[in-house]
Amino acid sequence: MxxxxxxxxxxxxxxxxxxxxxxxxxxxxxxxxxxxxxVGALLLALGVLVLNDALTMDVxxxxxxxxxxxTVPVVVGVGLLVVAALLAVDVLRGGRxxxxxxxxxxLGEPADWRTVLxxxxxxxxxxxxxxxxxxPAAGALLFWGAAYALxxxxxDRDPLIAAVLSLAAYALFDKLLGVxxxxxxxxxxx
Amino acid sequence: xxxxxxxxxxxxTALTPLNLLWAAVGVLLGTAIGVLPGIGPAMAVALLLxxxxxxxxxxxxxxxxxxxxxxxFGGSTTSILLNTPGESAAVVAAMEGNPMAxxxxxxxxxxxxxxxxxxxxxxGTLLLVALAPTVAELAxxxxxxxYFAIMVLAFIAVTSVLGSSRIRGLASLLIGLTIGxxxxxxxxxxxxxxxxxxxxxxxxxxxxxxxxxxxxxxALWVAAHLRRRPPExxxxxxxxxxxxxxxxxxxxxxxxxxxGFPFGAIPAGGAEIPTFLSxxxxxxxxxxxDEWGKGAIEGVAGPESAASASAxxxxxxxxTLGLPTTAVxxxxxxxxxxxxxxxxxxxxxxxxxxxxxxxxxLFVGMVLLLALNLPLAPLWAKLLRVPRPYLYAGIMFFAAVxxxxxxxxxxxxxxxxxxxxxxxxxxxxxxxxxPAVIGVILGPAAEQQLxxxxxxxxxxxxxxxxxxxxxxxxxxxxxxxxxxxLRKALPRRTTTTPEAPEPRTPSGxxx
Numbered sequence: 001m002x003x004x005x006x007x008x009x010x011x012x013x014x015x016x017x018x019x020x021x022x023x024x025x026x027x028x029x030x031x032x033x034x035x036x037x038x039v040g041a042l043l044l045a046l047g048v049l050v051l052n053d054a055l056t057m058d059v060x061x062x063x064x065x066x067x068x069x070x071t072v073p074v075v076v077g078v079g080l081l082v083v084a085a086l087l088a089v090d091v092l093r094g095g096r097x098x099x100x101x102x103x104x105x106x107l108g109e110p111a112d113w114r115t116v117l118x119x120x121x122x123x124x125x126x127x128x129x130x131x132x133x134x135x136p137a138a139g140a141l142l143f144w145g146a147a148y149a150l151x152x153x154x155x156d157r158d159p160l161i162a163a164v165l166s167l168a169a170y171a172l173f174d175k176l177l178g179v180x181x182x183x184x185x186x187x188x189x190x
Numbered sequence: 191x192x193x194x195x196x197x198x199x200x201x202x203t204a205l206t207p208l209n210l211l212w213a214a215v216g217v218l219l220g221t222a223i224g225v226l227p228g229i230g231p232a233m234a235v236a237l238l239l240x241x242x243x244x245x246x247x248x249x250x251x252x253x254x255x256x257x258x259x260x261x262x263f264g265g266s267t268t269s270i271l272l273n274t275p276g277e278s279a280a281v282v283a284a285m286e287g288n289p290m291a292x293x294x295x296x297x298x299x300x301x302x303x304x305x306x307x308x309x310x311x312x313x314g315t316l317l318l319v320a321l322a323p324t325v326a327e328l329a330x331x332x333x334x335x336x337y338f339a340i341m342v343l344a345f346i347a348v349t350s351v352l353g354s355s356r357i358r359g360l361a362s363l364l365i366g367l368t369i370g371x372x373x374x375x376x377x378x379x380x381x382x383x384x385x386x387x388x389x390x391x392x393x394x395x396x397x398x399x400x401x402x403x404x405x406x407x408x409a410l411w412v413a414a415h416l417r418r419r420p421p422e423x424x425x426x427x428x429x430x431x432x433x434x435x436x437x438x439x440x441x442x443x444x445x446x447x448x449x450g451f452p453f454g455a456i457p458a459g460g461a462e463i464p465t466f467l468s469x470x471x472x473x474x475x476x477x478x479x480d481e482w483g484k485g486a487i488e489g490v491a492g493p494e495s496a497a498s499a500s501a502x503x504x505x506x507x508x509x510t511l512g513l514p515t516t517a518v519x520x521x522x523x524x525x526x527x528x529x530x531x532x533x534x535x536x537x538x539x540x541x542x543x544x545x546x547x548x549x550x551x552l553f554v555g556m557v558l559l560l561a562l563n564l565p566l567a568p569l570w571a572k573l574l575r576v577p578r579p580y581l582y583a584g585i586m587f588f589a590a591v592x593x594x595x596x597x598x599x600x601x602x603x604x605x606x607x608x609x610x611x612x613x614x615x616x617x618x619x620x621x622x623x624x625p626a627v628i629g630v631i632l633g634p635a636a637e638q639q640l641x642x643x644x645x646x647x648x649x650x651x652x653x654x655x656x657x658x659x660x661x662x663x664x665x666x667x668x669x670x671x672x673x674x675x676l677r678k679a680l681p682r683r684t685t686t687t688p689e690a691p692e693p694r695t696p697s698g699x700x701x
Contacts, residue, residue: 068380123603177245
């Protein structure tokens with residue numbers, strides 16, 4: 001089954017997920033099977049958020065024309081609620097979103113959350129360091145850290161590549177293209 | 191003819207040394223990035239959006255066009271030598287190209303692809319020159335209701351034609367529209383979804399959304415599922431074609447553009463459908479049917495030519511109507527917005543230098559592409575061996591540069607990561623990314639046109655359908671929406687094998 005659309009075996013024939021002859025299911029495995037319901041929940045939360053923001057808007061003075069700033073958010077919010085419901089129904093009836101494939105993607109293995117967390121951490125850490133350390137240093141840390149998170153352990157080569165790449169990008173943007181990036185204390189010394 | 195004069199002026203713009211340099215940089219960069227596994231044309235253009243802060247629009251778009259064509263060509267190189275295409279448009283290239291490479295004819299496969307891209311791009315761009323001014327002229331006095339109708343068409347097309355699940359496409363679109371709502375309402379200055387944050391009051395920059403969804407989302411997704419052993423590329427020499435190959439391929443090169451161009455111009459998923467159609471056509475017309483599946487050169491030449499021409503078709507709708515039909519076009523539209531330029535019928539009147547310079551540079555880029563890629567192919571093939579940690583660390587790095595360059599604020603990087611995590615989740619659960627990007631880019635504009643149209647009609651909904659143009663567009667929208675029902679109602683030709691016409695999953699990959 002490769003498509004993610006609702007399987008429609010025929011008019012009127014509703015598939016009943018409960019009758020599938022599978023191994024004894026624990027609540028946990030059911031949840032894992034239906035983790036896509038979480039997407040529906042997030043869409044629901046987003047819809048509530050958008051609607052709440054729209055309906056608490058105070059617009060009577062500023063409103064110009066027949067359609068004020070409220071209308072579109074209300075439509076989008078309602079749309080989110082409807083899609084959340086439709087998605088939940090689709091998932092309960094056996095529909096599944098097809099995870100994206102790619103050249104370097106191996107879906108046979110379970111997701112490696114450690115790498116994802118490490119990468120996100122490295123990214124956030126470097127972002128915070130841009131202002132105190134300057135872009136070249138923080139950028140090099142970002143590249144080195146990300147390469148490390150992704151499994152590269154060449155202590156001789158990795159920092160070197162990171163430094164060269166970061167300095168080159170800094171020179172390209174700051175000096176050549178005129179997009180200001182903070183040089184930090186390091187560039188002050190050089 | 192007027193278009194010819196304008197085109198000549200365009201060549202005057204495109205052939206200045208500096209613009210020639212941008213075209214060459216774009217083509218080289220595009221090919222290199224396209225060859226790199228995991229980076230498609232859309233991510234390439236998104237990662238390079240920050241250069242728009244430092245370049246004049248003409249130079250930037252000449253470079254983007256070079257990147258677009260270069261990245262599409264590079265993608266087919268990856269398919270032929272690795273057989274694991276990431277871009278849907280390059281799937282077909284692997285079907286005959288990879289068997290060719292395996293049997294030692296990789297050089298011929300690459301040459302057939304390169305010439306195919308050249309031929310398709312040339313014919314496609316000629317069609318663009320012939321058609322675009324006419325379309326722009328026809329559309330020149332379209333008003334707010336018509337613009338709104340076009341945007342509705344873009345929303346519906348992108349959610350219901352592309353991807354395999356309409357619900358998930360719609361969910362993605364609504365996520366995009368929600369992000370587009372953040373900030374001050376353009377007409378009244380009302381704060382929306384800003385939660386009192388000054389930073390959010392400026393809205394979320396399109397660059398951050400595009401880079402976050404395309405680059406960070408992809409890098410995180412790959413990181414979670416990184417192959418332990420990346421596939422080994424097949425070594426290849428300098429591309430060349432023998433006389434027998436030429437005799438077989440030239441008709442396929444000539445046919446491809448006429449399949450690719452129309453599909454590029456309509457919102458039907460870019461190069462995916464036309465490359466497959468071209469493949470089927472070539473297979474039916476081939477005199478060497480026994481070779482198909484084992485490396486028939488027509489199966490590379492035709493689809494690659496169609497893919498390249500579809501890119502030109504994409505530019506017709508983007509430049510004349512402001513309607514993005516592919517992810518790359520969507521990101522290029524975002525680049526136009528960065529410059530405060532609204533693509534649409536008036537673009538040809540207001541920015542003739544830019545438009546014709548861009549079109550002329552497509553011809554220049556095509557020649558550069560052919561001249562550079564044949565000798566450089568062995569070098570490109572080496573790029574396939576780049577260690578994956580460096581590749582994805584590099585993507586993270588350049589994404590960070592781009593997002594930081596937007597406003598020089600660290601909070602933008604945090605926002606980038608959040609949007610990247612959304613992109614990660616979307617990839618995990620099969621939500622297509624393109625509708626979200628289109629929603630962010632077109633959402634605010636669509637709202638403005640809607641409100642403008644209703645202001646003119648004093649709130650009457652008929653104000654949205656009071657022009658022949660908008661009525662026609664809505665008819666197309668209804669047709670798109672009703673298509674699955676219609677197809678069900680019509681008698682089906684193939685009743686037993688519903689999976690057969692889906693070429694998406696190439697052989698040799700575990701699902």
